[in-house]
Structures are given as structure tokens and as C-alpha cells.
Amino acid sequence: MSRYFEQVTSYIPQLRCYARALMGNDVLAADDLVQDCLERALSRIHLWRRGSDLRAWLFTIMHNLYANHIRKISNAPKFVELEPDKNMVADKAKAEQDLEIRDIQQAINMLPPEQREVLMLVTLEGLQYREVATILGVPEGTVMSKLSRARNKLRTIMQIEKPKSLRRVK
Amino acid sequence: MTxxxxxxxxxxxxxxxxxLSQARQHEVEAYLKENPEAAAMxxxxxxxxxxxxxxxxxxxxxxxxxxxKVSSMTRRSRILRVAAVMGWLTLGTLFGSQLHPAMMEITPADTMTTDLVVPAAFAHAVYSPEIRHPVEVRSNEEKHLVKWLSKRLHVELKIPDLAQHGFELVGGRLLPSTNRMAAQFMYQRDDGVRITLYNRNGVWDNKQTSFQYSKQDATTAVFYWIDGPLGFALVGNLTKNELLLLAKDIYVQQNE
Structure with missing residues (x-):
């Protein structure tokens, strides 16, 4: 039992990091998410199969909590899906004037939640695509397509920040 | 290059x-040398x-x-309590007996049998084979069901979610029990197997017992326990281990 606690504890910094990325850098909301995740993990210890990947299990719990959270706030139209068509052009034009978009966090905030999750699990946590698919409960192909969309969106958003002499995106 | x-x-x-595999990685590297656009990407x-x-x-x-900090989490005491019960539960299963940990209150076994186990098993036998009227209120009115039964039993009930064990809620009903009322919730698995959870309060109010097991007949088994104001009896034609897993999860969910 105490070994389990120790192992869970060792993943807290990673969970915090991930939660911060998901919650748009809102430190309090992110830590609340981590706390909910830990409480659930500790109270459902009997559901964890001994010997299976504890880290993946913790991220699965966090994904479920985050998905619930998103569902709850989805009535308030906070997230705008940026499609790389005419919306994107409009948003890009707007973004170009918007000097606020300076760092990667703000760019990530513009991604829809599912794409944010995939990108962060792969990039930040360094998980295999197969593991990400298990955690999110989607096929590996879906992970790949969301990852690709997330990166291409970020690329478009962040291109604005580069000096024009370097390169223009087509 | 192709x-x-x-x-x-x-x-x-x-x-x-x-x-990527190493071989594929080399291929991609070669490809990037020839495709500046992809390389830029x-x-x-x-x-x-x-x-x-x-x-x-x-x-x-x-x-x-x-x-x-895990060590100072706000609900630590609850977690430890759950852990303690889990521990006793495991011991109980190992020895196949009804262990009463000294730290927990012991309720006269006969009251639990007459007021909880026997009526729960009987109600299971009566209603679980019903095809047209297994329950009074169906699961599509789950909120109403829990509100209504909580009101009638004068205690806040929670309907456990057993979907991850493959059991979906069918619904529930109000039942007369010795001197009191009781609630029965029914769940069903894809293969048609049904289990029922029987809830009632009684003279054991606000006590706490370990999980106990009782075999009613060749196929029907009951896990029962008391948690605060409520007595719980989980009845089903399942193996002891299957039923135990469900009982544990119900216990945990009640304390969430």
C-alpha cells in the first residue's frame, strides 16, 4: 500500500505539468484537477491492476476528469474550433494584429481540448502513440490525425511571430 | 529517390x-533532404x-x-478507512470466514440476518426473474428514483454506477421490511444476469461492520455490510469473487 502511495507521489509533478497545459495555465484550476485525480486514484486503488502501467492509469483518470470538465463548460461557448479554412484566415488576420499571442501557452490555448491532450501527452510526457490511444480511448489513427492537426495549427499561429524574412507559410 | x-x-x-524504426528514420531523413518544404515543416x-x-x-x-501532498490529502482519513476495510475484506476472503475486526462495532448477527440478509435475498428471488415488471421506476428516471426512495427511507441514498463491471441499472423499487421500508436497486448484465442491491436502515444506525458473506442457496449469494445509517445487501447468482468486487466498488462509491 505504501509503495503504491510512493509511486503515485512520484508522478505528481508530471501530472501537474500536464494539467497546467490543459487548463490554460490557470494554476489553481490545474492543481484542483490534479487533486481530484489523486483522490480518485487513491480511493480506487483496488481497480488498478497490479503490475500494469500506473502512469498510464493516472493519465487516464485525469483524461476522464478533464473530459467531464469540458462537457460541463461546453454550454458556455469558450472554445472556438479553428479550422484551417476561411475561419483560419480570419483568425490569422486578427491574430496578426493581436500582439498578445506571444508564447506557446497562448497558442496551445487556441487548440480544441482533444488536440491539446494528444499534443501534450506526446510532446510533454513523451508517451508512445499507442499509449496515448489507450489513455484517451481512441484508435491510434485518431491520435495521429489530431496530433498532425494540432501541430499544423500551432505552426500557422506561431508563424506570425517569426520575422518575415525567414519564411512565410503558404 | 523512391x-x-x-x-x-x-x-x-x-x-x-x-x-520511427531506425530504417524508416533514415528514409525520412533522405526524403527531407530532397523536400525543403517538408523539411521546413x-x-x-x-x-x-x-x-x-x-x-x-x-x-x-x-x-x-x-x-x-498525498500524505496530507484532505480526505486522507477516508482513504485510510477504505484501505482498512479493504484489508479486512481481503483477510475475510482469504479465510472464507466472517471476520469482525475489533476496531469495528459488532451488530448482533441475528438482526442483520433477519432484517437485512433474508429480506434482501427474498426480494431478489421475487423480482429478479420478472420480465415485464422487474422494477417500479426505471433507470431513465434515475434522479427521480433516488430522490423518491431517499425521501421514503429518510436517508440519503446513492445509486452506484456498476457499468465498468458490465452491469447497467434497470431501476428500483420501494419495499416493506420489518418495521421499516427498504429500497431495492436492480442491475442487469448483457447476458441477462441480474443482481440487486438492497438498502435499509435499522437498529444498527451509524455503526460500521466489515463485509460479510452468506450463501442463501445453491446459486444465490449475498454480501452484506453496514456503513453509517444504512445496511447494504448485494444479492446475485454470481461467484463469491465476482460479487465481492462489486461490493467493494459499491462501498467505495458510497464514500466518495
């Missing part, structure tokens, strides 16, 4: 993430990865806020 398998967008992603992807790490990695080093 490639046996064309280089795809997915290959470029996996290249950036270091998730990959370079941007790498830049994105680096920015993410630069931005978020320092969080790993931050000291943990007090509420995130």
Missing part, C-alpha cells in the same frame, strides 16, 4: 517524436516541441502545494 512505402504526414510526426514541429518543453518543464521543479 520509397518502398511513401512518406506520409504520419511519418513526419513520428520522426519528430522519435517514434519538420523544423517547425521541432521548434514547437522545444517551446513546449522550455515553457512547461520548469513546472516539474516547482515545490508541491500542500493540498497535493
Amino acid at each position: 520509397y518502398q512505402i511513401p512518406i506520409t504526414q504520419a511519418d513526419l510526426q513520428a520522426y519528430v517524436d522519435g517514434q 519538420v523544423e517547425d514541429y521541432q521548434h514547437i516541441n522545444d517551446s513546449i518543453h522550455d515553457y512547461f518543464d520548469p513546472i516539474l521543479e516547482e515545490p508541491l502545494p500542500p493540498q497535493l
Whole structure:
């Protein structure tokens, strides 16, 4: 039992990091998410199969909590899906004037939640695509397509920040 | 240069993430040399990865806020209590007996049998084979069901979610019981197997017991326990272990 606690504890910094990325850098909301995740993990210890990947299990719990959270706030139209068509052009034009978009966090905030999750699990946590698919409960192909969309969106958003002499995106 | 398998967008992603086989990695590298546009894209992807790490990695080093320390979590006492019951539960299962841990109150076994186990098993036998009227209120009115039964039993009930064990809620009903009223919730698995959870309060109010097991006949088994104001009896034609897993989960969910 105490070994389990120790192992869970060792993943807290990673969970915090991930939660911060998901919650748009809102430190309090992110830590609340981590706390909910830990409480659930500790109270459902009997559901964890001994010997299976504890880290993946913790991220699965966090994904479920985050998905619930998103569902709850989805009535308030906070997230705008940026499609790389005419919306994107409009948003890009707007973004170009918007000097606020300076760092990667703000760019990530513009991604829809599912794409944010995939990108962060792969990039930040360094998980295999197969593991990400298990955690999110989607096929590996879906992970790949969301990852690709997330990166291409970020690329478009962040291109604005580069000096024009370097390169223009087509 | 031609490639046996064309280089795809997915290959470029996996290249950036270091998730390609070595052979494929070499192919992608060769491809990038010939395709400046793809190379620019990959370079941007790498830049994105680096920015993410630069931005978020320092969080790993931050000291943990007090509420995130497992040792001082707010609901620690509850967790330990659950852990303690789990421990006794495991012991009980190992020895196949009804252990009463000294730290827990012991209720006269006969009251529990007459007021909880026997009526629960009987109600199960009466209603679980019903085809047209297994329950009074169906699961599509779950909120109403729990509100109504809580009101009638004068205690706050919770309907456990057993979906991850393959059991979906069918619904529930109000039942007369010795001197009191009782609630029965019915669940069904895809293969048609039904289990019922019987809830009632009684003279054992606000006590706490370990899980106990009783075999009613050749096929029907009951796990029963008392948790605060409520007595619980889980009845089903399942193996002891299957029923035990469900009982544990119900206990945990009640204490969430």
C-alpha cells in the first residue's frame, strides 16, 4: 500500500505539468484537477491492476476528469474550433494584429481540448502513440490525425511571430 | 529517390517524436533532404516541441502545494478507512470466514440476518426473474428514483454506477421490511444476469461492520455490510469473487 502511495507521489509533478497545459495555465484550476485525480486514484486503488502501467492509469483518470470538465463548460461557448479554412484566415488576420499571442501557452490555448491532450501527452510526457490511444480511448489513427492537426495549427499561429524574412507559410 | 512505402504526414510526426524504426528514420531523413518544404515543416514541429518543453518543464521543479501532498490529502482519513476495510475484506476472503475486526462495532448477527440478509435475498428471488415488471421506476428516471426512495427511507441514498463491471441499472423499487421500508436497486448484465442491491436502515444506525458473506442457496449469494445509517445487501447468482468486487466498488462509491 505504501509503495503504491510512493509511486503515485512520484508522478505528481508530471501530472501537474500536464494539467497546467490543459487548463490554460490557470494554476489553481490545474492543481484542483490534479487533486481530484489523486483522490480518485487513491480511493480506487483496488481497480488498478497490479503490475500494469500506473502512469498510464493516472493519465487516464485525469483524461476522464478533464473530459467531464469540458462537457460541463461546453454550454458556455469558450472554445472556438479553428479550422484551417476561411475561419483560419480570419483568425490569422486578427491574430496578426493581436500582439498578445506571444508564447506557446497562448497558442496551445487556441487548440480544441482533444488536440491539446494528444499534443501534450506526446510532446510533454513523451508517451508512445499507442499509449496515448489507450489513455484517451481512441484508435491510434485518431491520435495521429489530431496530433498532425494540432501541430499544423500551432505552426500557422506561431508563424506570425517569426520575422518575415525567414519564411512565410503558404 | 523512391520509397518502398511513401512518406506520409504520419511519418513526419513520428520522426519528430522519435517514434520511427531506425530504417524508416533514415528514409525520412533522405526524403527531407530532397523536400525543403517538408523539411521546413519538420523544423517547425521541432521548434514547437522545444517551446513546449522550455515553457512547461520548469513546472516539474516547482515545490508541491500542500493540498497535493498525498500524505496530507484532505480526505486522507477516508482513504485510510477504505484501505482498512479493504484489508479486512481481503483477510475475510482469504479465510472464507466472517471476520469482525475489533476496531469495528459488532451488530448482533441475528438482526442483520433477519432484517437485512433474508429480506434482501427474498426480494431478489421475487423480482429478479420478472420480465415485464422487474422494477417500479426505471433507470431513465434515475434522479427521480433516488430522490423518491431517499425521501421514503429518510436517508440519503446513492445509486452506484456498476457499468465498468458490465452491469447497467434497470431501476428500483420501494419495499416493506420489518418495521421499516427498504429500497431495492436492480442491475442487469448483457447476458441477462441480474443482481440487486438492497438498502435499509435499522437498529444498527451509524455503526460500521466489515463485509460479510452468506450463501442463501445453491446459486444465490449475498454480501452484506453496514456503513453509517444504512445496511447494504448485494444479492446475485454470481461467484463469491465476482460479487465481492462489486461490493467493494459499491462501498467505495458510497464514500466518495
